[in-house]
Amino acid sequence: AKKMCELLEPDLILLDLYFPDGLGTEILWQVRANRQATDVILITAAKELEPLQESMRGGVFDYILKPVMFPRFQEALERFREYRQKLQTETSLNQQDVDHLLHPYKESKMGEPELPKGIDPLTLKKVRAAFEHPQSDGLSAEDVGDKIGTSRTTARRYLEFLTANGQLTAELVYGTVGRPERRYFTDL
Template sequence: MELKVLIVDDDPQIAEIHHHFIQKIDGFSVCGIAESLDDAEKMSLLLKPDLILLDLYFPEGLGTDILWNLRVRQQATDVILITAAKELEPLQNAMRGGVFDYILKPVMFPRFRESLQSFREHRLRMSAESTLNQRQIDQLLHPYKNSSPGEPEYPKGIDPLTLKKISDVFAEPLPGGLSAEEVGQRIGASRTTARRYLEYLTAGGQLQAELIYGAVGRPERKYFPS
């Protein structure tokens, strides 16, 4: 699954930096860049992006106008607000509008990558199940909330639903093992995401990993059930 991103920023240099960042993250593509609120409104209607990276301040108004317009027409587009505004009021307004994340400028790539990867995993979780139990709902609404008593605690970046999907892949015999890319294809995730979970399972002893040397090219890391 590749997610479409619309970049909305009136500074062309910042927009290009964000474009460059997105190109370095698996599972995303830029469908457009808007430098004004009017262009952003038209492009969001026409392109139907999965995600908008939205600046807050524009000469003609506030980026949150786009956010509220999306909510009014119930468009299935999420928003990450990227702004230099450190005041509490813009954050409160953005939270009321249901932004997925709020990132302060200047944006550092690790924080940017973490936000987009979390968004991708959120979309995958939302599409994986048709019905949910309370624990799954809590995980969607409060991803950083501590586990309930008696439930295992997972480190940041490890979602139990995705972890189970990957564990289930290895429930069947796999004599030749699977690479991170192959596992990602099976569960609909990026190679980077799959590798993070695979290494977590390997560190915990549920999987084992070996370097497989082919006839040509570099060795490939394959994962096997323990």
């Protein structure tokens, strides 16, 4: 297994803790010593605290106890895919991105303004997600409403909340005919 890791340099290793000829943590530390860009998901029946602590110090991406439930395993793989995709597509990250990568199950409360009446945290998360792949011409309230399945009016309320808190900027875009359209942009 150690030689295969060196030769193949995989993106991800699914690693058990106990092997007939050694410990999975030895492979983990070898990968780290070789400075390979390889992540590790440890899958083990070991329920003791020490292997978990050593694995965390070694930087495992995830730690799954046997018997493995498929939904938990699938979640780990999806999180890994999202993590790799984020690292391959972004050129820089803000604190919110870093917090999400390091603590995907925890919503950061740092700098999070108290939500006023009429602003639901789940809908707010969907509105923020609409800007994960920003478009150069921004998004209108109608665009966001269509993406998240709400009315234009509801989308505008959330967009204005994010604008007031400095998470988005708004500009009026004048077309050839009719009223100007308010478009929202992010520099995240």
